[in-house]
Amino acid sequence: MSERVVIVGAGHAGISTAFELREAGFAGPVVVLDQAGHEPYERPPLSKAWLAGAVSTGELAFRGPEVYARRRIELRTGVRVSAIDRGPREVVTADGARLPYDHLVLATGARPRALPVPGAGLAGVHRLHTLADALALRAALDGARALAIVGGGFIGLEVAAAARKRGVPTTVVEAAPRLMRRVVSEPVSAFYHRLHEEAGCVIRTEAAVGALTGEDGHVTGVRLADGATVPADMVVAGIGVVPETGLAGAAGLATGDGVLVDEALRTSDPAVFAVGDCARFPLGEAMVRLESVQNAADQGRAVAAAITGDARPYRDVPWFWTDQHGCKLQIAGIATGADEWAVVGDVQERRFTVLCWRRGALVAGESVNRPADHLALRRLIAAKASISPAAARAGGFTLKDHARSLAG
Ligand SMILES: Cc1cc2nc3c(=O)[nH]c(=O)nc-3n(C[C@H](O)[C@H](O)[C@H](O)COP(=O)(O)OP(=O)(O)OC[C@H]3O[C@@H](n4cnc5c(N)ncnc54)[C@H](O)[C@@H]3O)c2cc1C
Structure with a gap:
């Protein structure tokens, strides 16, 4: 009998896990359950192109329904998982049905933090x-x-x-x-x-x-x-989100501002993984929880690799983006705790990159309308390239040249 993977949550992380399992050659049943009653969709455009009217609601869907069928991914929407029974390895749905799993992936995301003030429930x-x-x-x-x-x-x-x-x-x-x-x-x-x-x-x-x-x-x-x-x-x-850890916590898995996982994204139960917005994982010296499409998609790939016997520590360089008034900001790495930075490019022209160092190490770069810098930074940070603030501030400095020298 082939093993079965059950995934709770059909957001970026859950859907990525499902498709990456097939990419990795997993042949057993893959079932994705989501309480939402519609096809999985992209969230980022909701506050950007879709809100501005440049993208239609139909264009938000991740993939057409036929693609799930073709990859033998069983997508069940409108199904809320109410408990995990770790003894027999089953999830219990709100209608009382039980579904067995060999590997369970929690991709339950996060919910918006409610305004903690009087009047928060008013209309409008x-x-x-x-x-x-x-x-x-x-x-x-x-x-x-x-x-x-x-x-x-x-x-x-x-x-x-x-x-x-x-x-x-x-x-x-x-x-x-x-x-x-x-x-x-x-x-x-x-x-x-x-x-x-x-x-x-x-x-x-x-x-x-x-x-x-x-x-x-x-x-x-x-x-x-x-x-x-x-x-x-x-x-x-818009005051942030709270990770959905209720299921994990009630099942006795370790939680704390997220479902706690190790470098291979395994929870305190090796048969259960957590990915995406709900997962708190080790990155460098810290435990972090990231809310981004890149993190959700890449963690899905990492878990698929672990389930198919190719577990590797998840250490992908995080990246994020936002679009405001036509100025696209792309961030590579995490600037938390940065103690020095240098600006490369022209702020007046709205095309520049800020490089951020923590204790002498380049940890992040924030590029405004400079996509080539962003791509170079992802490579440089992954390679732990040593660039000094003085070198970055000197005339003629370009990130592209530095990234190219990595290959050489
Ligand atoms: C408006 C908006 C704009 C954004 N813009 C960007 C951006 O520009 N760039 C970027 O990188 N990121 C952006 N993000 C963040 C990004 O969308 C999230 O990081 C990403 O969606 C996380 O994916 P996820 O699969 O972990 O969680 P989610 O997308 O939240 O999916 C979790 C799913 O789990 C389901 N679920 C939860 N509990 C249960 C249960 N018990 N039973 C069944 N189903 C359950 C939920 O219904 C949900 O569909 C944005 C988010 C929002 C809301």
């Missing part, structure tokens, strides 16, 4: 995680008179850009001293701050939200901790 308060959220948000934007966005991270700022494009008066309220602080260096924060202000967006940093105000059950504004109120008939909360 939106979040953006699913297609249903996006449809509601886009419809509301059409009639919005004043939009307040709580959270100056990727999603909040992408929505701000789309709203300004439609002419909606928009204010971004961010508790930290600068935009996207968790993920980018100071020069990049400052660049995007200016860009949004130039597009007519009001940005309020170091502004903690105390409550949402309302009238007749509908939101009327955002009251800040300092007592000021930002009037708004529409609010979008």
Whole structure:
């Protein structure tokens, strides 16, 4: 009897795992279960091209239904897994059915963090995680008179850009001293701050939200901790996500801001893996949890390799992107804890790269409208290339030349 893989979650991570299993030659049954009642789709365009009207809803689907059938991937949508019974190796679905597995892959993703303030449940308060959220948000934007966005991270700022494009008066309220602080260096924060202000967006940093105000059950504004109120008939909360660890935790697997996994993405039970937004894994000296398509897709490939007997430590260089006001930011590596940086290129021309070092090692690079730099950086960081800040600041420096010299 061939082994069966059951995957919980049909997002980027779950679907990548399924297809990569077939690529790796896995011949047994592959079953993907998802509580959502529709075909798997891409989330990134929801806050970018789709919201701007440049991509249709039909174009969001990962693949046509016939492709799943052709690769013998059994996709069951509208099925919520309510428990894992690790003794007999079975998952239990909400209707009480039991499905046996030899290998189980948790790809349950994350859910948006709820605004922890009074008024968060008022009508007119939106979040953006699913297609249903996006449809509601886009419809509301059409009639919005004043939009307040709580959270100056990727999603909040992408929505701000789309709203300004439609002419909606928009204010971004961010508790930290600068935009996207968790993920980018100071020069990049400052660049995007200016860009949004130039597009007519009001940005309020170091502004903690105390409550949402309302009238007749509908939101009327955002009251800040300092007592000021930002009037708004529409609010979008973009304050991050919380990993979906409920199933794993209830089954006695180790969790802690994510399902804890080892370098091969195995949980504390070797028959169970976790991938994508829900997984917390070792990367260098730290345990990290990443929320990106690259991470979800590459971890799917790594787990497929492990299941087919080719387990290797997952050490892929993380990369991320965002699109705001036509300025595409691509990030290679993780800049957390960086203590030095250098700017290469021309900030005024909106084409530059910020290189980030931590304790003398190049750890990340953030490229604005410089895709070739981004590709070079992914190679350089993977190779642990040594580039000094002084060399990067010298005239004539190019990342492409350095990446080329790796091959030589
Ligand atoms: C608006 C938006 C824009 C984004 N933009 C970018 C971007 O530009 N670049 C980038 O790299 N990343 C972006 N991301 C993040 C990226 O989409 C996620 O990192 C990625 O989708 C994670 O994939 P995943 O498979 O781990 O989780 P998810 O895509 O969240 O999928 C998890 C799935 O598991 C299902 N599930 C959970 N629990 C159960 C259960 N008990 N039973 C059955 N099914 C269950 C859920 O229904 C869900 O479909 C964006 C995200 C959003 C929301």
